[in-house]
Amino acid sequence: MKFGLPRCFFLLLGALSLSLLAACSSEPEAAKKPAVRTDGERVLLAEPDKAGFLQIATVDRDQGEILTLPGRIVWDEERTVRVVPQVAGRIQRVAVAVGQAVKAGETLAWLSSPDYGQARAELRKAEAAYRLAQQNLVRQRELREAGVIAEKDWQQSEAEAAAARAERERAQRQLASLGGEADSYPLKAPLAGIVVERNLNPGMEFRPEAGALPLFVITDPARLWLQLDAGEADLAALKPGEELSLEVKAYPGERFAGVIRHVADFVDPATRTLRVRGEVANPDRRLKAEMFVRASIRLPAGQALSVPSGAVFLQGERRYVFVEEAAGIYRRQAVSVGRERNGRLEILGGLEAGVRVVSEGNLHLLKYFKPVTAGAQ
Numbered sequence: 001m002k003f004g005l006p007r008c009f010f011l012l013l014g015a016l017s018l019s020l021l022a023a024c025s026s027e028p029e030a031a032k033k034p035a036v037r038t039d040g041e042r043v044l045l046a047e048p049d050k051a052g053f054l055q056i057a058t059v060d061r062d063q064g065e066i067l068t069l070p071g072r073i074v075w076d077e078e079r080t081v082r083v084v085p086q087v088a089g090r091i092q093r094v095a096v097a098v099g100q101a102v103k104a105g106e107t108l109a110w111l112s113s114p115d116y117g118q119a120r121a122e123l124r125k126a127e128a129a130y131r132l133a134q135q136n137l138v139r140q141r142e143l144r145e146a147g148v149i150a151e152k153d154w155q156q157s158e159a160e161a162a163a164a165r166a167e168r169e170r171a172q173r174q175l176a177s178l179g180g181e182a183d184s185y186p187l188k189a190p191l192a193g194i195v196v197e198r199n200l201n202p203g204m205e206f207r208p209e210a211g212a213l214p215l216f217v218i219t220d221p222a223r224l225w226l227q228l229d230a231g232e233a234d235l236a237a238l239k240p241g242e243e244l245s246l247e248v249k250a251y252p253g254e255r256f257a258g259v260i261r262h263v264a265d266f267v268d269p270a271t272r273t274l275r276v277r278g279e280v281a282n283p284d285r286r287l288k289a290e291m292f293v294r295a296s297i298r299l300p301a302g303q304a305l306s307v308p309s310g311a312v313f314l315q316g317e318r319r320y321v322f323v324e325e326a327a328g329i330y331r332r333q334a335v336s337v338g339r340e341r342n343g344r345l346e347i348l349g350g351l352e353a354g355v356r357v358v359s360e361g362n363l364h365l366l367k368y369f370k371p372v373t374a375g376a377q
Helices: 007-027 112-145 152-178 232-237 362-366
Strands: 036-039 040-044 055-058 065-074 080-083 089-094 106-113 184-186 193-198 216-219 224-229 243-247 256-267 274-279 292-299 306-310 313-315 318-326 330-343 345-348 358-359
Touching: 055 089, 065 232, 065 274, 112 152, 224 232, 224 292, 232 274, 232 330, 306 358, 313 362, 318 362
Parallel strands: none
Antiparallel strands: 036 040, 040 330, 055 358, 065 224, 065 292, 080 216, 089 106, 106 184, 193 216, 224 274, 243 256, 243 292, 256 274, 306 345, 313 318, 318 330, 318 358, 330 345
16 A cells, blocks of 8 residues: 655645745845946946947047038129119110120110110200300300400300300210110120120010119129128138138039138128128139039137037036046036037036047936036036
């Protein structure tokens, strides 16, 4: 006869053994160290080798940099004229085409103009009155010398002749200002250059009203202007005579030399930008007006400190960075900052050159600090 222990006894024994084994192989929860903890102004990582989510940068002194400004090319206004007739009329004939070189005084187009015809008629009338006055003056002089007329009559004749002379001269100047002696009004080029724009066709009527579109634009494209937009923080680096280089999409990898000629005396209140005018030589006419450009200006090295812009964060009313004191140890440090340029922020106080700071991932460390209240240090 065999005696055995109940099956339930063995099941109970096995469960007890597993419980004891699990208890012996694991540490108490209370004995575990937190992965991140704070100590005053410091954040300490329990496992520094797992801080790969943080990017570290060094506080550097200004080594000189490139200031990049957007802008566009425009005509050189000192070499550009927009031709607008002084009289109303109808276009009879166009004498030049876009791209054609013209000389100063060359006729661009002919207009049939009632105003011009009236000016010519006034001149003819003034010429006739002048001739009659001169003839009368000669007769009066002869009579005066013969003692036939009184002195006052002679003086009256002289005054009439002088008035006729003045009227003739006025009519001559008026007609000359309109272009000369031709039957039709000649629209002439005020200066030599290239016709870069033409806004007329034969048969078109024109009136010299305010804001009227010019019939021709003539310029010398061998030199062009640049209109650049700069920020207020860039003002100290922008001076007339400063050299710059240009990039345009039409010629990738190629640069064109230019120079700053003028910096505006005011900031645009709408865009908060400063208008900078430069110029660039264009002897081969490869650059075209209204091209968009990127102008680069090399700035000299200075003594200012800077860090990547992402290293600085705002907490409360102050700005801070996290300084790496050792592997896995990061101290919150208050800083004062200056201008920002090309992704870097100028440091005015709170850091020294060579210090390592967290440039990316600092918000992961910041969440372990209580919010800074206003006025707290």
